[in-house]
Structure formats: structure tokens, C-alpha cells
Amino acid sequence: MSLTSKLTKICAAASLAVLVTGCTHSPNDPLEGYNRQAFYFNEAMDTVVVKPIAHGYHDLVPDVIQTMVSNFFGNIADVWIAFNNFLQGRGDEGFSDVSRIMINTFAGVGGLIDVASDAGLPKHNEDFGQTLGVWGAPPGPYFVIPILGPSTIRDTIAAPADYWFGDPITYIGNSREGLMWGLVALRGISKRAELIDAASVIDDAAIDKYEFIRDAYLQRRQRLVHDKDLSDDQWETVDEKNKRIEGQTWLPSSEVRPQPSPVEKTAVTTTEAEAAPAEASAQTTAETPETVVAPTAAADAVPATDDSVADSAPEKDKPAQASGPASAETAALIN
Known part of the structure; x- marks a missing residue:
């Protein structure tokens, strides 16, 4: 079966599934009809083209080489991450990113080795969509971009800045477009190879993969934007x-919370013991005197250890725990 025929059948099956099952719209997903079609198109492209290449890369390329490739592109990405941290008014994180770039570029052999993380400089995750969110721009409806994947209207508006203006690879120059697109393709394959295990878990666990990815994406983006504005x-x-x-x-x-002293605990137990006969007298006459006196005797025998005292006290008198x-x-x- 040719590649075109296989891709056509997958897209047709996805479209039929949408027509049969229908769409239950989410408040954050008013464009669900379009989004599902774009999602199934991306899934078809991933199944036919991207995933086989990523599996081959994952299985054939040594792990150490894969790590170096990932570190190299991560070091390049730190340039745009640092810029967005400065735009968000987070100078400490921005200078940390600049330090990462300097250390990994020179001490890490052009970024192939992540020396900065071992030196205590963590890697951040910032983009222009998050910057717009920190500035107060609402995310808008969920939106799936063909080829690129999940997004929102805000992140889609920010995408040109992230993928072109903020990507150092695009500055290679027109005379070396082959090198530029080769690096872009290698980066995409490297990222997809890193997600092979996660994608397998989603495939096995998700009843509706589209809804699972949509909800996870929206929650993650909300966290990335708003956890910066809330202190502990x-x-x-x-x-x-x-x-x-x-x-x-x-x-x-x-x-x-401070614990009551043994004397205070003894006083509490004694008070309960004195109240016990009055409560017991209200019971039916069938009860024996031993049954009435038993709580008092048990309460008068104050244990020597704090733990046993706390256990014998009624639930309402136990110290409140954090x-x-x-x-x-x-x-x-x-x-």
C-alpha cells in the first residue's frame, strides 16, 4: 500500500469517527469540530511519517548521542527562554539562563554537555505565549495548529515569535537554508523520540485521546503562566x-501546634470521668452498676505516657493536627 493511500484511509477513518460519535463541546473548546479534524490529521501524519522516523532514531542512535543532540538544541533554546524571562520581569531567572548559555557553550563543548544543570543552574521553560499571559492576555479558546499541535488563540498569535524571531536556528541565513531545515528536522525528530514512552502511556490510558491531550495541555499552560504569580x-x-x-x-x-502538658491531659481525663456517671444514669435500668462505674474507673487510671493519654481522650479533646x-x-x- 502506498504512503498516500495509507494516509488517506487514516484520515477518512478519523473523519468517520467524528461523524459517528459527535462532539461534546467544552467551554474552553468552542472550536472542537475543527480542532478534532486538525488533531486527527496530525495523528495521521505522526503515525505515517514522524513516528517511524523517531522510532528508528530512538532505536539506532546511541543514547549518549541522543542526549548530546537534546542538550545542543536545549542550549540554543535557552537564548529565547532568557529573553522571555527578562520580558516577564524575572531578572534572576534571566541571568541564570544567560549563565547556562555561557557555561554550556564553553565548558559543555558547544552545548553538547549540560554542565550548568550539574552546577545548580536549572533549566527553565518560557515562551512568548507565557509572556503574553504574564502581561495579562487571556488564553482564549483551545486551538490545534496543523503539524505543530495543541495551542490556544493566545499561543497561536505568539507562535511566529517563538518559531521564527525567537529561534536562533532561523538566523543561519538564506545561503544555508538546507542546513537550517536539516537542524529543524533533527530537532523535531529528537523531541518526538523523547516522547515515545509518554505517547505509549497516553495511547493505553486515554479513552478519548483528543480530550486527554486537550485538558492536559490547558492545565499545563495555566500552571506555567500563573504559578509565577503566586507565592507559597x-x-x-x-x-x-x-x-x-x-x-x-x-x-x-x-x-x-503546641501539645498540652501531662497535667492538662490528666485534668481533661478527670473531667470526663466525673461526667461519666451522670451520663450513665440516663441509660436504661437494665444496666448493671458495674457498667455505670466502668468508664469512671477506666478514666481514673491515668496512663503514664502521653501517647496513651491522647488515645484515651475523646476525639474532640485530641490536639488538632496539622x-x-x-x-x-x-x-x-x-x-
Whole structure:
């Protein structure tokens, strides 16, 4: 079967699936009819062209060479990442990116070795779409770009800056267009090879792959834009509000509620013991005196250890424990 015939059949099957199952529109996806068609087209192109090449690259090229190729393109990308960090007013991250470029370019043999990460300079992930989001531009509806994949209207508007103005490879020059497009293709194959395992998991787990990728993309983009504007304290405030709604007491993980002293615990237990006969007298006359006195006797025998005292106290008198994850984990759960 020829490549054209195979691609045509895949596209036809995808179109038929859309017509049969219909589309349930999401508030963030008013263009779902078009987006599904673009998604299935991209899936067909990936299945027929990109994935086989990526599998061959992944299986035949030694891992160390693949890592060097990934590091090389990552070092180039740090130029645009640094620029966007400066545009977002994040000078510390921007200077960190510039330091990464200098260290990896000279000490990392042109970026083939990621020396900067081992030196404590983490790699960031910034693009012009995120910059527009930090500036206040709303994401707009979900939008699938043919060939390029998931996006939003805001990210689509930013795409020319990301793919042309902000890509150092495009500055190679017209006289070396062959080299430029070769590097672009190699970078795409390298990225696709890195996603082989993740794509397999999605294929196995997702009932509707389109919805799975759409929702994951939108959540990830929201996190990339908005987690820069919320400090740990603000994340804790959101979590505290949720805990208060649930009727629970919450404290940051760094705080420890003071524990009552053994004397205070003994007083609490004694008070409960004195109240026990009055409560027991309200029971039916069939109860024996031993049954009435038993709680008092048990309560009068105050244990020597704090742990056993805390266990014997009623649930309402136990010291409130800190609930809720640490602030960083809370931010991850919210997003």
C-alpha cells in the first residue's frame, strides 16, 4: 500500500469517527469540530511519517548521542527562554539562563554537555505565549495548529515569535537554508523520540485521546503562566480556605501546634470521668452498676505516657493536627 493511500484511509477513518460519535463541546473548546479534524490529521501524519522516523532514531542512535543532540538544541533554546524571562520581569531567572548559555557553550563543548544543570543552574521553560499571559492576555479558546499541535488563540498569535524571531536556528541565513531545515528536522525528530514512552502511556490510558491531550495541555499552560504569580503563602491561603470550608483546622507544614502538658491531659481525663456517671444514669435500668462505674474507673487510671493519654481522650479533646500538604505540593494539587 502506498504512503498516500495509507494516509488517506487514516484520515477518512478519523473523519468517520467524528461523524459517528459527535462532539461534546467544552467551554474552553468552542472550536472542537475543527480542532478534532486538525488533531486527527496530525495523528495521521505522526503515525505515517514522524513516528517511524523517531522510532528508528530512538532505536539506532546511541543514547549518549541522543542526549548530546537534546542538550545542543536545549542550549540554543535557552537564548529565547532568557529573553522571555527578562520580558516577564524575572531578572534572576534571566541571568541564570544567560549563565547556562555561557557555561554550556564553553565548558559543555558547544552545548553538547549540560554542565550548568550539574552546577545548580536549572533549566527553565518560557515562551512568548507565557509572556503574553504574564502581561495579562487571556488564553482564549483551545486551538490545534496543523503539524505543530495543541495551542490556544493566545499561543497561536505568539507562535511566529517563538518559531521564527525567537529561534536562533532561523538566523543561519538564506545561503544555508538546507542546513537550517536539516537542524529543524533533527530537532523535531529528537523531541518526538523523547516522547515515545509518554505517547505509549497516553495511547493505553486515554479513552478519548483528543480530550486527554486537550485538558492536559490547558492545565499545563495555566500552571506555567500563573504559578509565577503566586507565592507559597498565597498557595497556602487558597488551601486554608478550602480546609475551612470542609470544617477542618489547617496549619502550614512548617508550623507545629503546641501539645498540652501531662497535667492538662490528666485534668481533661478527670473531667470526663466525673461526667461519666451522670451520663450513665440516663441509660436504661437494665444496666448493671458495674457498667455505670466502668468508664469512671477506666478514666481514673491515668496512663503514664502521653501517647496513651491522647488515645484515651475523646476525639474532640485530641490536639488538632496539622493537615494538608506542604505549600509546594498544594500548588501542584490545585493545578
